[in-house]
Amino acid sequence: MRIPTVGVLALQGDVREHLAALTEAGARPVTVRRPEELDALDGLVIPGGESTTISKLAHAFGLLEPLRQRVREGLPAYGSCAGMIMLANKILDPRSGQETIGGIDMVVRRNAFGRQNESFEAELAVTGVEGGPVEGVFIRAPWVESTAAEVLAEVDGHPVAVRQGRLLATSFHPELTGDHRVHALFVDMVREAVEERSEVGD
Template identity: 45%
Template sequence: MDKEKKYNSKLHIGVLALQGDFGAHLKALQKAADELGVEIEAKAIKLPAQIEGLDGIILPGGESTTIGKLMVLYGLQEPLQQKIREGFPIWGTCAGLILLANETDNALEGQPLLASMNIRVRRNAFGSQRESFETDLSVPVLGEAPFHAFFIRGPAVEAVGPEVETLATLDDGTIVAVR
């Protein structure tokens, strides 16, 4: 059965495709579009010109130092920072969250960041690859159903500024999602 479209226009969502599992994000966007009855054009973003015309962008997981250096190399850091200042919707998962943070606890000196959220993050907060885990999170802004999350050498948010809203925590109070 075809789902009725809930929106009148197509959403154009970019996924930063410099390093990391951007392909999984592109597939997840299409799956979400199908389930929600929304028309989405998802595309891999590697160059500044590709940002134009987007309704939002996702910064995927990967290695934050590498992604940051590639953002600078490909000329994406400044255009992304400008779009964020203009209120452009951006979502960072794992390394993407690190890139959005104003401060990290153990980044390499000079690591390029977008530095657009008043948060401090701790990289690899949950230990090595062997300590990776999955859990269901309560994320009220997404509805009542639990959100299944994967933590693979992921970051944790250690501090938030007064304008930052905590969206989800682990059972021990560790902040794992903000806006």
């Protein structure tokens, strides 16, 4: 089977770390800044950063509606931290003019765990990830207020990792830890989607 091509939305945030994690997880990562670059992708990662800035830049680069369309068409996508917010259908406390790509039936709260100086790490049991707890790095992280998606992990009763169909989102930053198991889970989701498309094509 060919190596899947996974884009990393490279408008703002920890792009380089996701590129490295995807490589370790067995994907061929590429950066994405223009709408036409979406056409060659098997999957997409939306990195952490500042969700309002990512939203505004996606709009300015003409990416917002093409991203929504690809997600509606079934493109696998994974969002970490700000990326989780971008994949939410609704933000509880959006900044003025803030928009999302959507796709996951959830309501998220921005900066739910506090500001930068309240960042923390926690060991998490993540459904679908074998080999023991995942080290979760939470930096101005959101949490999920309510969702119809499958909850994969929680902190103090708040969902911090969810999956809905081909979409995955985490409040935390696995790309910062050197543990690539969450990215491997996503790359497996991408491979499954590629195989399904191949079978339909046959």
